[in-house]
Amino acid sequence: xxxxxxxxxxxxxxxxxxxxxxxxxxxxxxxxxxxxxxxxxxxxxxxxxxxxxxxxxxxxxxxxxxxxxxxxxxxxxxxxxxxxxxxxxxxxxxxxxxxxxxxxxxxxxxxxxxxxxxxxxxxxxxxxxxxxxxxxxxxxxxxxxxxxxxxxxxxxxxxxxxxxxxxxxxxxxxxxxxxxxxxxxxxxxxxxxxxxxxxxxxxxxxxxxxxxxxxxxxxxxxxxxxxxxxxxxxxxxxxxxxxxxxxxxxxxxxxxxxxxxxxxxxxxxxxxxxxxxxxxxxxxxxxxx
Numbered sequence: 283x284x285x286x287x288x289x290x291x292x293x294x295x296x297x298x299x300x301x302x303x304x305x306x307x308x309x310x311x312x313x314x315x316x317x318x319x320x321x322x323x324x325x326x327x328x329x330x331x332x333x334x335x336x337x338x339x340x341x342x343x344x345x346x347x348x349x350x351x352x353x354x355x356x357x358x359x360x361x362x363x364x365x366x367x368x369x370x371x372x373x374x375x376x377x378x379x380x381x382x383x384x385x386x387x388x389x390x391x392x393x394x395x396x397x398x399x400x401x402x403x404x405x406x407x408x409x410x411x412x413x414x415x416x417x418x419x420x421x422x423x424x425x426x427x428x429x430x431x432x433x434x435x436x437x438x439x440x441x442x443x444x445x446x447x448x449x450x451x452x453x454x455x456x457x458x459x460x461x462x463x464x465x466x467x468x469x470x471x472x473x474x475x476x477x478x479x480x481x482x483x484x485x486x487x488x489x490x491x492x493x494x495x496x497x498x499x500x501x502x503x504x505x506x507x508x509x510x511x512x513x514x515x516x517x518x519x520x521x522x523x524x525x526x527x528x529x530x531x532x533x534x535x536x537x538x539x540x541x542x543x544x545x546x547x548x549x550x551x552x553x554x555x556x557x558x559x560x561x562x563x564x565x566x567x568x569x570x571x
Contacts, residue, residue: 308500317410325340330361348516349516392431400448416450422456427461428492432462434465435461435465438460442455461485504534505534537551538570
């Protein structure tokens, strides 16, 4: 066991109550996965416009250059292919190994990539919100995973279980939901039967669904706190937009977003009349919930 893991599983560590527990409030955590909880080696594939030759880029590179691909910059001569089986995001989808559809027949690339990451020292793969994710899992805070991946939710659950088996987290998270928003049945669940919504729009719907489930399962309290962390700049404004709508409907409840872009931590707190943003330290995430 490495030193970081020893610190996380210190025998004197006690579980902590939710920040507003004494007032009847609960703390709810929503997490993007890639480059936020963990940094996996799953590559995206770009295709040369003329030769169709393939190149691989990381999810972090894709987030930084997405708007320029095919138009300008270092990826000007490359294209995104949206085919689930042969295209850019094929490694972020499950692929059936037989004609019978079912979890047992899936080639689980995500699980393989988590297992691969766990073969390296944790500083190689822990994302900026790992400590917050650990804190949520350790204290069994209700949480949702809201990711652009297109795997079956059960694939993501099994991959997270590897963190438990390797003792990187003590228990399986207390899930409100798992929303891989490019998974077609999940898109349908989120009200996108024609598969026309963008990832940021689908994440908005997953946030709202998570809030609705939280209120249904845990009841309403004006002292509840909802927060989401995400590293992708193109998602942040849409997440803030959705939480602003939620704040309008639930004005007494706290909503905030943690932006973990390029090593920075920016807290955006949504109020009824404004948005307050400030740089914070990584450890400050834990005090928000």
